Amino acid sequence: MTTTLICDCNKTMPLAPKALGAALADNDLPLHSALCRREAAAFQRAIQSGDEVVVACTQEKQLFAELARQTPQAESPIRFVNIRETGGWSRDAAQAMPKIAALLAQAKLPEPEPVATVGYASQGRLLIVGPLDQAEQAAALLADAMDITLFSRGPGSAGGAQERRWPVLAGRIDTLDGWLGAFRLGWTRDNAIDLDLCTRCNACLAACPEQAIGLDYQIDDTRCRAHRDCERVCTAAGAIDFNRLADAHEAEFDLVLDLGAAPLIDWHAPPQGYQHLRGGMADPQASATLLRLRGLVGEFEKPRFFDYRQKLCAHSRNEQLGCNACVEVCSAHAVRSDLARQRIVVEPHLCVGCGACTTVCPTGALAYAYPHAPDQGTRLRTLLGTYATAGGRDAVLLLHSQEGGRALIEQLGRDARLGRAQGVPAQVIPVALWHAASTGIDLWLSALAFGAARVAVLATGEEAPAYLEALRAQMAVAQALMNGLGYAGTHFTLIEAGTPAALDGALATLREARPQTPAAAARFAVGAEKRSTLELALDHLIDAAPARRAEGDAARVIPLPAGSPFGAIEVDRDKCTLCLACVSACPASALQDNPNAPQLRFVERNCVQCGLCDSTCPEDAISRVPRLLVAPERSQPVVLNEARPWSCIRCGKPFGTQKAIEAMLGRLAGHAMFQGEALERLKMCGDCRVIDLYTAPNELKITQL
Structure with a gap:
């Protein structure tokens, strides 16, 4: 049993407890106005019952947690849900009861099954790369918590300190890769001065007529004229040798602080444990970055965000490249190709959980696991089912990241409360995701089948450009499917907004949108396999399609954009020799032979348009046709070519x-x-x-x- 506690936050929200209770099958749903203050006893009584408790307030989450610690025999699990900024503080607040009921119902769902984790271990071995004076400044602020090594990239404006407090490396950086607890630096020591032998006596600086030696104690080859005065005055220490051969070195570190103007790892999503300050120690984010580094010593875990099933993967066959979408879209460089093993390889330590690879994967070989698709499907069906039961119409799902997107929506709600914005419309239901790019057409089309009128994805500027392109491409495919089936209107929208005002304007355009949708909601359960879920959603959308009602059972071909995961292939019979290399290359059993006759057969329902067939064909006889065939023949083998046997x-x-x-x-x-x-x-x-x-x-x- 679950106890739900709602509060109108000092009467600033027009909540209707009877309507909410009816939608939630909870006839005893008292309304509070100061649950976190004078009515806190109601919360304490609820958490002593042992039943699960849902508190419709995130503003005072910390306070409620403290009250729970102080309450004797408080054994109830507690969940929190925001109904204030997402609905109660809006121009449409009085009409938002169906949405609020949906959000409360979602909060009562069981927690998804735990996922596997990825571990990191950091002992605080920190590499600081940059001008020596700035590197030493940063080291002085972190020395009490870190084992520090400096890599000098010049002396800087002030030069380095005379006292040798930390190991100093110099030379040419060749490679830097890895992640928190496992960074690998490769560099070549190619300067005439050996910093391990140098005593910083400054004799070489005084002897050099070109001033080619700086306070980083390295020779600037562009200024040096090789007169060797520096080498002659360094005979005691023996640190300078112009005949020394360059030698390669490697070292391992747990953390990297990069103070250079150009980052050593220039990725949109750099590895965890790598921090770059473009402005060096003068950067406005310097203090926050150093604090963040202090917190990265110890053992850590994060979710393993993906599942990979090679048997479904359309990446390669026989060292021929087919689908490469996941490799191309990953901004964290976590996905790479392994043609020899006919697969892709995902490094979980680099994966940041954006889910873009799973969104563009046509087969579902890469599946998002945080949470898994069935849990997401249950969530969407519960939201939309409760919304409809409570009398809501034309629901719009607003998918957003749980950090940047959530913060922007909450700021919009506060602005609406102060009269500076309209707020989140009554029919717009915010849905928090780990990352905005982590869902694709399988869940989007399922949402429309479950009763949503529209699916909007909020991008706040934190997303990689490749992710936005992937979302646009997937939405173009999904929209072409809907319009091809006869559903009028726009069903998918990518909202790009970095400010509350921009988001407010974009959401306002959704208030009057009334795209056409199926008359009845689907009841299927989202499965673990992407293609299966897509087929279930398509079956429902096809059965209820306006175009089908108008045309009866006549076959219908819906053209789709390039890159669609649905389609047919065309075979040039004059070129095709029926060698059947394409059959052995096809990972989805869309292309088949006939054991009793020389035939090339094709099952369109199985085709994922990966391209392995046309890249494998020695005669260049195959071309792909992105489309959706709305007919029973889509699931039946058809003969593409046949020949007389020899x-x-x-x-x-x-x-x-x-x-x-x-x-x-x-x-x-x-x-x-x-x-x-x-x-x-x-x-x-x-x-x-x-x-x-x-x-x-x-x-x-x-x-x-």
Whole structure:
């Protein structure tokens, strides 16, 4: 049993407890106005019951948690949900009861199953790269908590300190890769001055007439004229040797602080444990960055955000590249190709959980796991079902990140309370995700099947450009499907807003939108496999499609944009030799042979448009056609090409196609190894070829061998 506590926050929200209680099947839903203050006893009584408690307030979450710690026998699990900034503080607040009921119902759902985790271990070995004076300044602020090594990139404006307080490296950085607790630095020591031997006596600086040596104690080769005065005055220490060969070195670190103007790792989502201050120690974020580094010593865990099933992967076959969408979209460089093993490889320590790879994956080989798709599906169906039960219409799901997106929506709600904005419309239901790019057309189309009129994704500027392009491309496919089925209007929207005012304006345009949707909501459950969920959603949308009602059972072809995960292939019969290389390359069993006849068959429902068939075809006879065939034939094999069989000239057994054998004979007829009887032997099946070879005269056998 779940106890729900609602509060109108000092009567600033027009809540209707009876309507909410009816929608939630909870007839005893008292309304509070100061649950966090004078009515706190109601909260304490609820958490002593042992039942799960849902508190419709996130503003005072910390206070409620403290009250729970002070309450004797408080054993109830507590959840919090925001109904204030998401609905109660809005121009449409009086009409927002269906949405608020939906948010409360969602909060009562069981927690998703725990996911696997990825571990990090950091002992505080910090590498600071940058001008020596700034590196030493940062080191002085972190020395009490870190084991520090400096990599000098010049002396800086003030030069370095004389006292050697930390190890100093210098040279040419060749590589820097890894993640928190496992960074690997590769560099080449290519300067005449060995910093390990240098005592910073400054004799070389005084001797150099070109002032080619700075307070980083490295020689600037562009200014040095090789007069060797510095080397002669350094005979005691022996730190300078112009004849020393450059040598390569490697070292490992747990953390990296980069103070250079150009980052060493220039990714949109750099590895955890790597921090870059573009302005050096003068950067406005310097203090916050140093505090963040202090907190990265110890052992840490994060969710393993993805599941990978190689058997579904359309990336490669026989070292031929097919679908490469996940590799191209990942801004964290966590996904790479492994053609030799016919798969992609995801490094979980680099993965930041954006989910863009799972969004663009056509087969579902990469699946998002935080939470899994079935849990997301249950969440969406509960939201939309409760919203409809409470009398809501034309629901718009607003998918947003749980950090930047949530903060922007909450700021919009506060602005609406102060009369500076309209707020979140009554029919717009915010749905928090780990990352805005973590859902795709399987869940979007399922949401429309469950009763949503529109799906909007909020981008706040924290997303990589590649993610936004991927979302636009997926939305174009989904919209083409809906419009092709006859559903009028715009069902998918990407909202790009970095300020409350921009978000307010974008949401205002959704108030009057009334796109066409199925008359009845679907009841299917979202599955773990993407393609299965897509088919369930499409089946429901097709059955209720206005175009189908108008045209009856006539077949309908819906053209789709390039990159669609649905489609057909076309085969040039004049080029195709029925070698069937495409059949062995197809990862989805869309292309099939016929064991009883030389045929190339195709099941359109299985095709994911990965491109492996056309990249494998030696005759360049295959082209892809992105589309959706709305007809029963979509699930049935159709013959794309067939040919007369070639019969063995010795035993008569068919073993290939006439066209393929004739093509082979034509290509090899001029080859020295295939003349006379050797060419005739190509017209035989494998068994007869061997028999004929070993029954021929000895001189023929020698020639052939």
